[in-house]
Amino acid sequence: MMLSQRRASWRKRKSLLMLALCGLATLLAITPLLWILGYVLRAGAPAMSLSFLTQLPTPVGVPGGGVLNAIIGSAITVGLGLLISAPIGILAAFLAAYQPNTPLGLAVRFGTDVISGVPSIVMGIFAYTLVVLPQRHFSAFSGGVVLSFIMLPIIIRSTEEMLKLVPTALREGSLAIGAPEWKTSLSVILPAAGNGVLTGLMLAIARAAGEAAPMLFTAFGNPFLSFRLDQPIATLPHTIFVYAISPYQDWRAKAWATAFVLIALVLALNVLARLLVWWRTRQLGSVIR
Amino acid sequence: MNPLRQRSMQPKLVATRLSREDYRDSQESPMSKISVRALSVYYRAFRALADISLEIPANHVSAIIGPSGCGKSTLLRSINRMTDLVPGARAEGEILLDDWNILGAGVDVVEARRRIGMVFQRPNPFPKSIYENVAYGPRLYGIHRRHELDDIVERSLRQAALWDEVKDKLSQSGLAMSGGQQQRLCIARALAVEPEVILMDEPASALDPIATLKIEELMQTLKESYTIVIVTHNMQEAARVSDYTAFMMIESPETRSGIIVEFGETNQIFTRPKHQQTEDYITGRFG
Numbered sequence: 342m343m344l345s346q347r348r349a350s351w352r353k354r355k356s357l358l359m360l361a362l363c364g365l366a367t368l369l370a371i372t373p374l375l376w377i378l379g380y381v382l383r384a385g386a387p388a389m390s391l392s393f394l395t396q397l398p399t400p401v402g403v404p405g406g407g408v409l410n411a412i413i414g415s416a417i418t419v420g421l422g423l424l425i426s427a428p429i430g431i432l433a434a435f436l437a438a439y440q441p442n443t444p445l446g447l448a449v450r451f452g453t454d455v456i457s458g459v460p461s462i463v464m465g466i467f468a469y470t471l472v473v474l475p476q477r478h479f480s481a482f483s484g485g486v487v488l489s490f491i492m493l494p495i496i497i498r499s500t501e502e503m504l505k506l507v508p509t510a511l512r513e514g515s516l517a518i519g520a521p522e523w524k525t526s527l528s529v530i531l532p533a534a535g536n537g538v539l540t541g542l543m544l545a546i547a548r549a550a551g552e553a554a555p556m557l558f559t560a561f562g563n564p565f566l567s568f569r570l571d572q573p574i575a576t577l578p579h580t581i582f583v584y585a586i587s588p589y590q591d592w593r594a595k596a597w598a599t600a601f602v603l604i605a606l607v608l609a610l611n612v613l614a615r616l617l618v619w620w621r622t623r624q625l626g627s628v629i630r
Numbered sequence: 631m632n633p634l635r636q637r638s639m640q641p642k643l644v645a646t647r648l649s650r651e652d653y654r655d656s657q658e659s660p661m662s663k664i665s666v667r668a669l670s671v672y673y674r675a676f677r678a679l680a681d682i683s684l685e686i687p688a689n690h691v692s693a694i695i696g697p698s699g700c701g702k703s704t705l706l707r708s709i710n711r712m713t714d715l716v717p718g719a720r721a722e723g724e725i726l727l728d729d730w731n732i733l734g735a736g737v738d739v740v741e742a743r744r745r746i747g748m749v750f751q752r753p754n755p756f757p758k759s760i761y762e763n764v765a766y767g768p769r770l771y772g773i774h775r776r777h778e779l780d781d782i783v784e785r786s787l788r789q790a791a792l793w794d795e796v797k798d799k800l801s802q803s804g805l806a807m808s809g810g811q812q813q814r815l816c817i818a819r820a821l822a823v824e825p826e827v828i829l830m831d832e833p834a835s836a837l838d839p840i841a842t843l844k845i846e847e848l849m850q851t852l853k854e855s856y857t858i859v860i861v862t863h864n865m866q867e868a869a870r871v872s873d874y875t876a877f878m879m880i881e882s883p884e885t886r887s888g889i890i891v892e893f894g895e896t897n898q899i900f901t902r903p904k905h906q907q908t909e910d911y912i913t914g915r916f917g
Contacts, residue, residue: 510754517748524770533757
Protein backbone atom coordinates (compact mmCIF):
# COMPACT_ATOMS: atom_id res chain seq x y z
CA MET A 342 0.00 0.00 0.00
CA MET A 343 2.66 2.46 1.13
CA LEU A 344 4.85 1.43 -1.74
CA SER A 345 2.16 1.89 -4.37
CA GLN A 346 1.33 5.35 -3.01
CA ARG A 347 4.94 6.39 -3.07
CA ARG A 348 5.25 5.15 -6.62
CA ALA A 349 2.13 7.06 -7.67
CA SER A 350 3.41 10.34 -6.33
CA TRP A 351 6.77 9.81 -8.05
CA ARG A 352 4.91 9.06 -11.30
CA LYS A 353 2.90 12.27 -10.99
CA ARG A 354 6.02 14.32 -10.37
CA LYS A 355 7.71 12.74 -13.37
CA SER A 356 4.68 13.51 -15.53
CA LEU A 357 4.70 17.13 -14.35
CA LEU A 358 8.39 17.46 -15.13
CA MET A 359 7.88 16.13 -18.67
CA LEU A 360 4.96 18.48 -19.22
CA ALA A 361 7.13 21.40 -18.11
CA LEU A 362 9.88 20.33 -20.52
CA CYS A 363 7.38 20.19 -23.41
CA GLY A 364 6.11 23.66 -22.51
CA LEU A 365 9.64 25.00 -22.43
CA ALA A 366 10.43 23.49 -25.83
CA THR A 367 7.29 25.06 -27.30
CA LEU A 368 8.25 28.42 -25.89
CA LEU A 369 11.74 28.11 -27.35
CA ALA A 370 10.28 27.19 -30.74
CA ILE A 371 7.93 30.15 -31.02
CA THR A 372 10.32 32.74 -29.55
CA PRO A 373 12.29 33.32 -32.78
CA LEU A 374 9.05 33.55 -34.73
CA LEU A 375 7.63 36.28 -32.50
CA TRP A 376 11.01 37.97 -32.35
CA ILE A 377 11.29 38.18 -36.13
CA LEU A 378 7.73 39.40 -36.53
CA GLY A 379 8.23 42.05 -33.86
CA TYR A 380 11.54 43.21 -35.31
CA VAL A 381 10.19 43.43 -38.85
CA LEU A 382 7.18 45.37 -37.65
CA ARG A 383 9.31 47.85 -35.66
CA ALA A 384 11.88 48.39 -38.38
CA GLY A 385 9.31 48.74 -41.14
CA ALA A 386 6.94 50.99 -39.20
CA PRO A 387 8.30 54.33 -40.54
CA ALA A 388 7.55 53.28 -44.14
CA MET A 389 4.30 51.52 -43.47
CA SER A 390 0.88 52.87 -44.29
CA LEU A 391 -2.16 51.68 -46.15
CA SER A 392 -0.96 53.44 -49.30
CA PHE A 393 2.15 51.23 -49.18
CA LEU A 394 -0.10 48.49 -50.52
CA THR A 395 -1.78 50.54 -53.21
CA GLN A 396 0.95 52.76 -54.65
CA LEU A 397 3.89 52.24 -56.98
CA PRO A 398 7.49 52.78 -55.86
CA THR A 399 8.84 56.31 -55.72
CA PRO A 400 12.45 57.33 -56.44
CA VAL A 401 14.91 57.79 -53.58
CA GLY A 402 14.00 60.70 -51.33
CA VAL A 403 10.49 61.11 -52.64
CA PRO A 404 8.18 60.37 -49.73
CA GLY A 405 5.29 57.89 -49.97
CA GLY A 406 5.17 55.17 -52.58
CA GLY A 407 4.42 51.51 -52.18
CA VAL A 408 4.93 48.02 -53.54
CA LEU A 409 1.71 47.39 -55.46
CA ASN A 410 3.74 46.29 -58.50
CA ALA A 411 5.61 43.69 -56.44
CA ILE A 412 2.45 42.37 -54.79
CA ILE A 413 0.89 41.86 -58.22
CA GLY A 414 4.13 40.47 -59.63
CA SER A 415 4.45 37.96 -56.81
CA ALA A 416 0.83 36.91 -57.28
CA ILE A 417 1.39 36.41 -61.01
CA THR A 418 4.66 34.47 -60.75
CA VAL A 419 3.57 32.31 -57.81
CA GLY A 420 0.17 31.75 -59.42
CA LEU A 421 1.80 30.68 -62.68
CA GLY A 422 4.22 28.43 -60.79
CA LEU A 423 1.29 26.79 -59.00
CA LEU A 424 -0.62 26.40 -62.25
CA ILE A 425 2.31 24.51 -63.76
CA SER A 426 3.42 22.48 -60.76
CA ALA A 427 0.13 21.54 -59.04
CA PRO A 428 -1.34 19.27 -61.77
CA ILE A 429 2.04 17.71 -62.59
CA GLY A 430 2.94 17.31 -58.93
CA ILE A 431 -0.37 15.75 -57.91
CA LEU A 432 -0.37 13.27 -60.79
CA ALA A 433 3.26 12.35 -60.10
CA ALA A 434 2.37 11.87 -56.44
CA PHE A 435 -0.22 9.24 -57.42
CA LEU A 436 2.48 7.37 -59.26
CA ALA A 437 4.86 7.63 -56.30
CA ALA A 438 2.17 6.54 -53.82
CA TYR A 439 0.55 3.71 -55.74
CA GLN A 440 3.34 2.38 -57.96
CA PRO A 441 6.36 3.00 -55.73
CA ASN A 442 8.35 0.07 -57.05
CA THR A 443 7.85 0.41 -60.78
CA PRO A 444 10.71 2.06 -62.71
CA LEU A 445 8.65 5.20 -63.25
CA GLY A 446 7.59 5.35 -59.59
CA LEU A 447 11.18 4.96 -58.44
CA ALA A 448 12.26 7.65 -60.88
CA VAL A 449 9.67 10.07 -59.51
CA ARG A 450 10.68 9.46 -55.90
CA PHE A 451 14.40 9.66 -56.59
CA GLY A 452 13.94 12.71 -58.80
CA THR A 453 11.93 14.46 -56.11
CA ASP A 454 14.70 13.91 -53.58
CA VAL A 455 17.28 15.28 -55.96
CA ILE A 456 15.31 18.37 -57.00
CA SER A 457 14.47 19.31 -53.43
CA GLY A 458 18.19 19.35 -52.67
CA VAL A 459 19.08 21.77 -55.47
CA PRO A 460 19.69 25.34 -54.20
CA SER A 461 17.14 27.77 -55.55
CA ILE A 462 19.81 29.97 -57.09
CA VAL A 463 20.90 27.04 -59.22
CA MET A 464 17.30 26.61 -60.27
CA GLY A 465 17.39 30.28 -61.26
CA ILE A 466 20.42 29.77 -63.48
CA PHE A 467 18.80 26.70 -64.98
CA ALA A 468 15.60 28.61 -65.81
CA TYR A 469 17.77 31.42 -67.16
CA THR A 470 19.37 29.15 -69.75
CA LEU A 471 16.13 27.28 -70.40
CA VAL A 472 13.71 30.19 -70.80
CA VAL A 473 15.39 33.59 -70.57
CA LEU A 474 18.22 33.01 -73.06
CA PRO A 475 16.01 31.66 -75.88
CA GLN A 476 13.53 34.50 -75.28
CA ARG A 477 16.39 36.99 -75.00
CA HIS A 478 14.79 38.93 -72.18
CA PHE A 479 13.73 38.54 -68.56
CA SER A 480 10.04 37.81 -68.06
CA ALA A 481 7.32 37.04 -65.52
CA PHE A 482 6.86 33.77 -67.37
CA SER A 483 10.41 32.62 -66.64
CA GLY A 484 9.81 33.59 -62.98
CA GLY A 485 6.74 31.36 -62.90
CA VAL A 486 8.69 28.51 -64.47
CA VAL A 487 11.49 28.64 -61.91
CA LEU A 488 8.99 28.83 -59.05
CA SER A 489 7.25 25.75 -60.43
CA PHE A 490 10.59 23.87 -60.19
CA ILE A 491 10.83 24.89 -56.55
CA MET A 492 7.21 24.00 -55.76
CA LEU A 493 7.16 20.67 -57.58
CA PRO A 494 9.08 18.51 -55.06
CA ILE A 495 7.19 20.01 -52.12
CA ILE A 496 3.85 19.26 -53.77
CA ILE A 497 4.84 15.72 -54.79
CA ARG A 498 6.19 14.88 -51.33
CA SER A 499 3.26 16.20 -49.33
CA THR A 500 0.61 14.83 -51.71
CA GLU A 501 2.27 11.41 -51.77
CA GLU A 502 2.24 11.24 -47.96
CA MET A 503 -1.41 12.29 -47.82
CA LEU A 504 -2.46 9.78 -50.49
CA LYS A 505 -0.80 7.01 -48.51
CA LEU A 506 -3.00 7.91 -45.53
CA VAL A 507 -6.24 7.32 -47.44
CA PRO A 508 -7.56 3.92 -46.30
CA THR A 509 -7.29 1.13 -48.89
CA ALA A 510 -10.91 0.25 -48.13
CA LEU A 511 -12.01 3.48 -49.81
CA ARG A 512 -10.13 2.64 -52.98
CA GLU A 513 -11.50 -0.90 -52.98
CA GLY A 514 -15.01 0.43 -52.44
CA SER A 515 -14.82 2.45 -55.60
CA LEU A 516 -13.10 -0.26 -57.66
CA ALA A 517 -15.66 -2.83 -56.49
CA ILE A 518 -18.46 -0.80 -58.08
CA GLY A 519 -16.56 -1.05 -61.33
CA ALA A 520 -14.89 2.36 -61.37
CA PRO A 521 -11.66 2.42 -63.36
CA GLU A 522 -8.45 3.21 -61.50
CA TRP A 523 -8.12 6.79 -62.81
CA LYS A 524 -11.71 7.62 -61.88
CA THR A 525 -11.17 6.19 -58.40
CA SER A 526 -8.03 8.28 -57.97
CA LEU A 527 -9.56 11.54 -59.12
CA SER A 528 -13.05 11.38 -57.65
CA VAL A 529 -12.56 9.37 -54.46
CA ILE A 530 -8.95 9.32 -53.31
CA LEU A 531 -7.97 12.88 -54.19
CA PRO A 532 -11.02 14.45 -52.47
CA ALA A 533 -10.40 12.18 -49.45
CA ALA A 534 -6.82 13.44 -49.25
CA GLY A 535 -7.95 16.95 -50.22
CA ASN A 536 -7.20 18.72 -46.97
CA GLY A 537 -3.68 17.37 -46.85
CA VAL A 538 -3.08 18.17 -50.50
CA LEU A 539 -4.29 21.70 -49.87
CA THR A 540 -1.87 22.05 -46.96
CA GLY A 541 0.95 20.86 -49.21
CA LEU A 542 0.04 23.43 -51.85
CA MET A 543 0.11 26.13 -49.16
CA LEU A 544 3.59 25.04 -48.08
CA ALA A 545 4.74 25.22 -51.68
CA ILE A 546 3.22 28.68 -52.12
CA ALA A 547 4.80 29.96 -48.93
CA ARG A 548 8.18 28.66 -50.01
CA ALA A 549 7.92 30.04 -53.55
CA ALA A 550 6.60 33.43 -52.45
CA GLY A 551 9.76 33.97 -50.41
CA GLU A 552 12.30 33.14 -53.13
CA ALA A 553 14.52 36.09 -54.11
CA ALA A 554 17.61 34.45 -55.61
CA PRO A 555 16.05 32.80 -58.68
CA MET A 556 14.16 36.01 -59.43
CA LEU A 557 17.49 37.77 -60.11
CA PHE A 558 17.86 35.58 -63.19
CA THR A 559 14.25 35.42 -64.34
CA ALA A 560 11.59 37.97 -63.32
CA PHE A 561 14.40 40.50 -62.80
CA GLY A 562 12.24 43.24 -61.26
CA ASN A 563 10.39 46.18 -62.71
CA PRO A 564 9.71 49.56 -61.07
CA PHE A 565 6.46 49.95 -62.99
CA LEU A 566 3.15 48.20 -62.80
CA SER A 567 3.08 45.25 -65.21
CA PHE A 568 0.61 42.47 -65.86
CA ARG A 569 2.45 41.04 -68.83
CA LEU A 570 3.96 37.57 -68.76
CA ASP A 571 6.56 38.39 -71.41
CA GLN A 572 7.97 41.41 -69.58
CA PRO A 573 10.17 41.65 -66.48
CA ILE A 574 8.12 41.95 -63.32
CA ALA A 575 8.72 42.97 -59.71
CA THR A 576 8.26 40.46 -56.89
CA LEU A 577 8.17 41.02 -53.12
CA PRO A 578 11.35 39.12 -52.15
CA HIS A 579 13.32 40.66 -54.99
CA THR A 580 12.08 44.12 -53.97
CA ILE A 581 13.22 43.43 -50.40
CA PHE A 582 16.64 42.49 -51.77
CA VAL A 583 16.96 45.63 -53.91
CA TYR A 584 15.80 47.94 -51.11
CA ALA A 585 17.83 46.25 -48.41
CA ILE A 586 21.21 46.51 -50.16
CA SER A 587 20.65 50.13 -51.12
CA PRO A 588 22.55 52.85 -49.20
CA TYR A 589 19.41 54.94 -48.63
CA GLN A 590 17.77 55.13 -45.25
CA ASP A 591 14.18 55.37 -46.55
CA TRP A 592 14.64 52.42 -48.93
CA ARG A 593 15.95 50.28 -46.13
CA ALA A 594 12.87 51.08 -44.06
CA LYS A 595 10.83 50.13 -47.11
CA ALA A 596 12.66 46.79 -47.29
CA TRP A 597 11.42 46.00 -43.78
CA ALA A 598 7.92 47.16 -44.63
CA THR A 599 7.93 44.98 -47.76
CA ALA A 600 9.08 42.03 -45.69
CA PHE A 601 6.17 42.61 -43.38
CA VAL A 602 3.76 42.74 -46.33
CA LEU A 603 5.17 39.44 -47.62
CA ILE A 604 4.85 37.71 -44.24
CA ALA A 605 1.34 39.07 -43.74
CA LEU A 606 0.18 37.96 -47.19
CA VAL A 607 1.51 34.41 -46.76
CA LEU A 608 -0.04 34.27 -43.30
CA ALA A 609 -3.39 35.48 -44.65
CA LEU A 610 -3.28 32.86 -47.39
CA ASN A 611 -2.57 30.18 -44.79
CA VAL A 612 -5.48 31.29 -42.63
CA LEU A 613 -7.69 31.18 -45.71
CA ALA A 614 -6.54 27.62 -46.47
CA ARG A 615 -7.16 26.58 -42.84
CA LEU A 616 -10.70 27.95 -43.11
CA LEU A 617 -11.23 26.04 -46.32
CA VAL A 618 -9.96 22.83 -44.68
CA TRP A 619 -12.21 23.41 -41.68
CA TRP A 620 -15.22 24.04 -43.93
CA ARG A 621 -14.49 20.94 -46.08
CA THR A 622 -14.12 18.75 -43.02
CA ARG A 623 -17.40 20.00 -41.62
CA GLN A 624 -19.11 19.48 -44.97
CA LEU A 625 -17.67 16.11 -45.98
CA GLY A 626 -16.25 14.57 -42.84
CA SER A 627 -12.76 13.15 -42.82
CA VAL A 628 -11.61 9.64 -43.51
CA ILE A 629 -8.10 10.41 -42.29
CA ARG A 630 -7.89 10.27 -38.54
CA MET B 631 -33.15 -19.88 -41.29
CA ASN B 632 -34.95 -22.93 -42.52
CA PRO B 633 -35.12 -22.76 -46.30
CA LEU B 634 -38.39 -24.70 -46.38
CA ARG B 635 -40.10 -22.21 -44.14
CA GLN B 636 -38.57 -19.35 -46.07
CA ARG B 637 -40.04 -20.53 -49.29
CA SER B 638 -43.61 -20.45 -48.06
CA MET B 639 -43.05 -16.99 -46.59
CA GLN B 640 -41.65 -15.52 -49.73
CA PRO B 641 -43.96 -13.35 -51.81
CA LYS B 642 -44.29 -14.11 -55.49
CA LEU B 643 -41.60 -12.38 -57.45
CA VAL B 644 -41.75 -10.52 -60.73
CA ALA B 645 -42.51 -12.37 -63.93
CA THR B 646 -38.93 -12.76 -65.08
CA ARG B 647 -38.07 -14.57 -61.89
CA LEU B 648 -41.00 -16.97 -62.06
CA SER B 649 -39.11 -19.63 -63.89
CA ARG B 650 -36.57 -19.71 -61.14
CA GLU B 651 -39.29 -19.85 -58.52
CA ASP B 652 -40.84 -22.76 -60.32
CA TYR B 653 -37.51 -24.45 -60.41
CA ARG B 654 -37.13 -23.97 -56.70
CA ASP B 655 -40.63 -25.25 -55.99
CA SER B 656 -39.96 -28.45 -57.86
CA GLN B 657 -38.04 -29.81 -54.85
CA GLU B 658 -34.82 -30.07 -56.80
CA SER B 659 -31.70 -28.13 -55.91
CA PRO B 660 -32.14 -24.50 -56.92
CA MET B 661 -30.63 -23.05 -60.05
CA SER B 662 -27.12 -21.86 -59.48
CA LYS B 663 -26.21 -18.26 -60.12
CA ILE B 664 -22.48 -18.66 -59.78
CA SER B 665 -20.54 -21.79 -60.59
CA VAL B 666 -17.01 -21.92 -59.30
CA ARG B 667 -15.15 -24.66 -61.14
CA ALA B 668 -11.72 -25.96 -60.21
CA LEU B 669 -10.66 -22.52 -59.00
CA SER B 670 -7.12 -22.10 -57.75
CA VAL B 671 -5.78 -18.72 -56.71
CA TYR B 672 -2.09 -18.05 -56.31
CA TYR B 673 -0.31 -15.19 -54.58
CA ARG B 674 2.99 -15.55 -56.42
CA ALA B 675 4.13 -19.08 -55.49
CA PHE B 676 1.66 -19.51 -52.63
CA ARG B 677 -1.48 -21.40 -53.61
CA ALA B 678 -4.16 -19.71 -51.49
CA LEU B 679 -7.08 -21.67 -52.90
CA ALA B 680 -6.80 -25.22 -54.19
CA ASP B 681 -9.24 -26.59 -56.68
CA ILE B 682 -12.42 -25.00 -55.33
CA SER B 683 -15.73 -26.02 -56.87
CA LEU B 684 -18.97 -24.54 -55.68
CA GLU B 685 -22.50 -23.96 -57.02
CA ILE B 686 -23.96 -20.84 -55.46
CA PRO B 687 -27.76 -20.93 -55.69
CA ALA B 688 -29.66 -17.97 -57.09
CA ASN B 689 -31.83 -15.88 -54.76
CA HIS B 690 -30.47 -17.42 -51.61
CA VAL B 691 -27.96 -16.43 -48.99
CA SER B 692 -24.85 -18.59 -49.02
CA ALA B 693 -22.40 -18.31 -46.16
CA ILE B 694 -18.71 -19.17 -46.24
CA ILE B 695 -17.34 -20.13 -42.83
CA GLY B 696 -14.02 -21.47 -41.65
CA PRO B 697 -11.03 -20.61 -39.47
CA SER B 698 -8.87 -17.55 -40.12
CA GLY B 699 -6.47 -17.82 -43.03
CA CYS B 700 -8.40 -20.56 -44.81
CA GLY B 701 -9.06 -18.40 -47.88
CA LYS B 702 -12.66 -17.33 -47.30
CA SER B 703 -12.01 -13.73 -48.27
CA THR B 704 -9.80 -14.75 -51.17
CA LEU B 705 -12.63 -16.88 -52.55
CA LEU B 706 -15.13 -14.05 -52.10
CA ARG B 707 -12.81 -11.49 -53.63
CA SER B 708 -12.03 -13.60 -56.65
CA ILE B 709 -15.74 -13.74 -57.47
CA ASN B 710 -15.71 -10.08 -58.48
CA ARG B 711 -12.04 -10.06 -59.39
CA MET B 712 -10.89 -7.86 -56.52
CA THR B 713 -7.94 -10.24 -56.29
CA ASP B 714 -6.68 -8.55 -59.46
CA LEU B 715 -5.62 -5.65 -57.24
CA VAL B 716 -3.09 -7.74 -55.36
CA PRO B 717 0.27 -7.69 -57.14
CA GLY B 718 1.35 -11.19 -58.09
CA ALA B 719 -2.11 -12.74 -57.69
CA ARG B 720 -3.50 -14.99 -60.42
CA ALA B 721 -6.46 -17.30 -60.75
CA GLU B 722 -6.92 -20.59 -62.58
CA GLY B 723 -10.18 -22.35 -63.32
CA GLU B 724 -13.58 -20.89 -64.01
CA ILE B 725 -16.08 -18.70 -62.25
CA LEU B 726 -19.33 -18.68 -64.20
CA LEU B 727 -21.89 -15.96 -63.64
CA ASP B 728 -24.88 -17.58 -65.31
CA ASP B 729 -22.92 -18.81 -68.32
CA TRP B 730 -20.33 -16.08 -68.47
CA ASN B 731 -16.83 -17.01 -67.34
CA ILE B 732 -15.60 -13.89 -65.57
CA LEU B 733 -12.07 -15.29 -65.41
CA GLY B 734 -12.01 -15.72 -69.18
CA ALA B 735 -9.56 -13.92 -71.44
CA GLY B 736 -10.55 -10.40 -72.40
CA VAL B 737 -13.39 -10.19 -69.89
CA ASP B 738 -14.54 -6.66 -69.05
CA VAL B 739 -13.69 -6.47 -65.35
CA VAL B 740 -15.82 -3.35 -64.98
CA GLU B 741 -18.89 -5.23 -66.23
CA ALA B 742 -18.14 -8.17 -63.94
CA ARG B 743 -17.90 -5.83 -60.95
CA ARG B 744 -21.11 -4.06 -61.93
CA ARG B 745 -23.02 -7.35 -61.99
CA ILE B 746 -21.32 -8.61 -58.83
CA GLY B 747 -21.32 -5.98 -56.09
CA MET B 748 -19.35 -6.06 -52.88
CA VAL B 749 -19.81 -4.85 -49.31
CA PHE B 750 -16.76 -4.71 -47.08
CA GLN B 751 -15.96 -5.51 -43.48
CA ARG B 752 -15.61 -1.93 -42.34
CA PRO B 753 -18.17 0.53 -43.70
CA ASN B 754 -16.30 2.57 -46.31
CA PRO B 755 -18.54 5.40 -47.50
CA PHE B 756 -16.82 7.95 -49.70
CA PRO B 757 -16.17 11.37 -48.17
CA LYS B 758 -19.10 12.73 -50.14
CA SER B 759 -22.74 13.45 -49.40
CA ILE B 760 -25.17 10.56 -48.89
CA TYR B 761 -26.70 11.34 -52.28
CA GLU B 762 -23.33 11.44 -54.04
CA ASN B 763 -22.29 8.16 -52.44
CA VAL B 764 -25.23 6.36 -54.03
CA ALA B 765 -25.14 8.29 -57.32
CA TYR B 766 -21.43 7.52 -57.79
CA GLY B 767 -22.03 4.12 -59.41
CA PRO B 768 -24.84 5.10 -61.83
CA ARG B 769 -22.78 8.14 -62.91
CA LEU B 770 -19.94 5.79 -63.86
CA TYR B 771 -22.31 4.02 -66.21
CA GLY B 772 -23.37 7.20 -67.93
CA ILE B 773 -26.52 8.19 -66.06
CA HIS B 774 -26.36 11.95 -65.53
CA ARG B 775 -29.95 13.21 -65.73
CA ARG B 776 -30.99 14.56 -62.37
CA HIS B 777 -34.42 12.94 -62.19
CA GLU B 778 -33.05 9.54 -63.19
CA LEU B 779 -30.37 9.79 -60.52
CA ASP B 780 -32.94 10.94 -57.97
CA ASP B 781 -35.02 7.86 -58.73
CA ILE B 782 -32.05 5.50 -58.45
CA VAL B 783 -30.87 7.07 -55.19
CA GLU B 784 -34.32 6.78 -53.64
CA ARG B 785 -34.86 3.23 -54.85
CA SER B 786 -31.43 2.08 -53.65
CA LEU B 787 -31.77 3.72 -50.24
CA ARG B 788 -35.25 2.20 -49.84
CA GLN B 789 -33.92 -1.24 -50.74
CA ALA B 790 -31.17 -0.78 -48.16
CA ALA B 791 -33.80 0.19 -45.55
CA LEU B 792 -32.14 3.56 -45.08
CA TRP B 793 -34.45 5.95 -46.94
CA ASP B 794 -36.68 6.91 -44.02
CA GLU B 795 -33.69 7.73 -41.86
CA VAL B 796 -31.86 9.90 -44.39
CA LYS B 797 -34.41 11.29 -46.85
CA ASP B 798 -34.23 14.77 -45.25
CA LYS B 799 -30.46 14.92 -45.11
CA LEU B 800 -29.27 13.56 -48.43
CA SER B 801 -26.75 16.37 -48.76
CA GLN B 802 -25.06 15.50 -45.46
CA SER B 803 -21.76 13.67 -45.43
CA GLY B 804 -21.94 9.89 -45.56
CA LEU B 805 -19.32 9.87 -42.83
CA ALA B 806 -21.55 11.72 -40.39
CA MET B 807 -23.78 8.67 -39.86
CA SER B 808 -23.56 5.80 -37.39
CA GLY B 809 -21.60 2.67 -38.32
CA GLY B 810 -24.72 0.66 -39.08
CA GLN B 811 -26.14 3.41 -41.25
CA GLN B 812 -22.82 3.72 -43.04
CA GLN B 813 -22.85 0.01 -43.80
CA ARG B 814 -26.40 0.23 -45.17
CA LEU B 815 -25.28 3.23 -47.24
CA CYS B 816 -22.52 1.03 -48.67
CA ILE B 817 -25.15 -1.60 -49.48
CA ALA B 818 -27.29 1.07 -51.18
CA ARG B 819 -24.22 2.20 -53.10
CA ALA B 820 -23.68 -1.35 -54.33
CA LEU B 821 -27.38 -1.77 -55.22
CA ALA B 822 -27.46 1.44 -57.26
CA VAL B 823 -25.72 -0.18 -60.23
CA GLU B 824 -28.29 -3.00 -60.27
CA PRO B 825 -26.01 -5.95 -59.59
CA GLU B 826 -27.24 -9.53 -59.64
CA VAL B 827 -24.98 -10.81 -56.89
CA ILE B 828 -23.88 -9.11 -53.67
CA LEU B 829 -20.74 -10.31 -51.93
CA MET B 830 -20.44 -9.41 -48.26
CA ASP B 831 -17.14 -9.73 -46.44
CA GLU B 832 -18.05 -9.94 -42.74
CA PRO B 833 -20.49 -7.06 -43.18
CA ALA B 834 -21.54 -6.92 -39.54
CA SER B 835 -18.29 -7.62 -37.73
CA ALA B 836 -17.63 -3.94 -37.03
CA LEU B 837 -21.20 -3.23 -35.92
CA ASP B 838 -23.12 -3.41 -32.65
CA PRO B 839 -25.84 -6.08 -32.18
CA ILE B 840 -28.74 -3.82 -33.16
CA ALA B 841 -27.06 -2.64 -36.35
CA THR B 842 -26.10 -6.26 -37.03
CA LEU B 843 -29.73 -7.32 -36.72
CA LYS B 844 -30.76 -4.67 -39.24
CA ILE B 845 -28.17 -5.85 -41.75
CA GLU B 846 -29.25 -9.45 -41.26
CA GLU B 847 -32.93 -8.56 -41.76
CA LEU B 848 -31.94 -6.63 -44.83
CA MET B 849 -30.26 -9.71 -46.29
CA GLN B 850 -33.51 -11.63 -45.97
CA THR B 851 -35.38 -9.04 -48.06
CA LEU B 852 -32.56 -8.59 -50.53
CA LYS B 853 -32.30 -12.26 -51.38
CA GLU B 854 -35.69 -12.05 -53.08
CA SER B 855 -34.05 -10.06 -55.84
CA TYR B 856 -30.35 -10.80 -55.44
CA THR B 857 -28.02 -13.68 -54.84
CA ILE B 858 -26.03 -13.08 -51.68
CA VAL B 859 -22.71 -14.58 -50.60
CA ILE B 860 -21.46 -13.72 -47.14
CA VAL B 861 -18.18 -14.49 -45.42
CA THR B 862 -18.47 -14.61 -41.66
CA HIS B 863 -16.47 -15.60 -38.62
CA ASN B 864 -19.59 -15.78 -36.57
CA MET B 865 -21.20 -19.20 -36.83
CA GLN B 866 -24.43 -18.09 -35.17
CA GLU B 867 -24.68 -15.45 -37.84
CA ALA B 868 -24.15 -18.00 -40.60
CA ALA B 869 -26.84 -20.19 -39.06
CA ARG B 870 -29.23 -17.25 -38.73
CA VAL B 871 -28.91 -15.66 -42.15
CA SER B 872 -27.88 -18.28 -44.64
CA ASP B 873 -29.71 -20.94 -46.61
CA TYR B 874 -26.53 -22.67 -47.72
CA THR B 875 -23.19 -22.91 -46.02
CA ALA B 876 -19.72 -23.72 -47.28
CA PHE B 877 -17.15 -24.82 -44.73
CA MET B 878 -13.55 -24.08 -45.68
CA MET B 879 -10.27 -25.20 -44.15
CA ILE B 880 -6.64 -25.37 -45.07
CA GLU B 881 -5.64 -28.49 -46.91
CA SER B 882 -2.63 -29.15 -44.69
CA PRO B 883 -0.30 -27.07 -42.52
CA GLU B 884 2.42 -27.48 -45.16
CA THR B 885 0.58 -26.11 -48.20
CA ARG B 886 -1.81 -23.81 -46.27
CA SER B 887 -4.06 -23.87 -49.34
CA GLY B 888 -7.76 -23.29 -48.75
CA ILE B 889 -10.20 -26.04 -49.72
CA ILE B 890 -13.93 -26.55 -49.37
CA VAL B 891 -14.62 -29.33 -46.91
CA GLU B 892 -18.35 -29.34 -47.24
CA PHE B 893 -21.11 -27.36 -48.90
CA GLY B 894 -24.81 -27.88 -48.36
CA GLU B 895 -28.00 -26.57 -46.86
CA THR B 896 -27.25 -24.63 -43.70
CA ASN B 897 -29.61 -26.83 -41.69
CA GLN B 898 -27.79 -29.93 -42.72
CA ILE B 899 -24.31 -28.46 -42.17
CA PHE B 900 -25.18 -27.35 -38.66
CA THR B 901 -27.19 -30.40 -37.61
CA ARG B 902 -25.87 -33.33 -39.59
CA PRO B 903 -22.47 -32.44 -41.01
CA LYS B 904 -21.07 -35.12 -43.27
CA HIS B 905 -17.44 -34.54 -42.31
CA GLN B 906 -15.81 -34.89 -38.93
CA GLN B 907 -13.84 -31.66 -39.50
CA THR B 908 -17.03 -29.68 -40.05
CA GLU B 909 -18.53 -31.05 -36.90
CA ASP B 910 -15.39 -30.31 -34.91
CA TYR B 911 -15.33 -26.72 -36.13
CA ILE B 912 -19.03 -26.07 -35.59
CA THR B 913 -19.05 -27.53 -32.11
CA GLY B 914 -15.98 -25.47 -31.23
CA ARG B 915 -13.58 -28.35 -30.79
CA PHE B 916 -11.01 -26.47 -32.85
CA GLY B 917 -10.85 -23.23 -34.75
